[in-house]
Amino acid sequence: MNPSTTLEFMKSCAESSAACINCAQNMRDEGCAQQCRTNAALADCAEKLIALNAPQAINVAQLTIESAKHCNEICCQHQNEHCQACSQAAKNLAESLTHYQTLIKGTH
Numbered sequence: 001m002n003p004s005t006t007l008e009f010m011k012s013c014a015e016s017s018a019a020c021i022n023c024a025q026n027m028r029d030e031g032c033a034q035q036c037r038t039n040a041a042l043a044d045c046a047e048k049l050i051a052l053n054a055p056q057a058i059n060v061a062q063l064t065i066e067s068a069k070h071c072n073e074i075c076c077q078h079q080n081e082h083c084q085a086c087s088q089a090a091k092n093l094a095e096s097l098t099h100y101q102t103l104i105k106g107t108h
Contacts, residue, residue, distance in 0.1 A: 019085045021037070032071075035075075072090040
């Protein structure tokens with residue numbers, strides 16, 4: 001995989017992590033903080049493993065995709081700005097890591 005593609009996957013992880021942390025910190029009574037924190041942690045881990053080209057990255061990517069989809073489902077129901085930003089970033093992350101998995105599986 002070329003370096004610019006790797007950086008794009010890492011960028012989607014970082015963006016989702018930041019949006020989820022922001023959402024959890026700004027949460028009022030939406031009830032999404034735990035899922036947002038979990039997704040942020042998984043996105044951070046995925047980003048690091050992708051950067052290392054670690055063999056475990058594809059497995060963590062799958063967990064992160066599942067978490068990001070769940071985060072999107074929860075936060076998209078809330079109308080405030082931080083939840084909407086989190087929802088969109090989580091959706092983008094799931095799509096990006098699905099693409100990552102496709103590329104990785106094609107090289108093995």
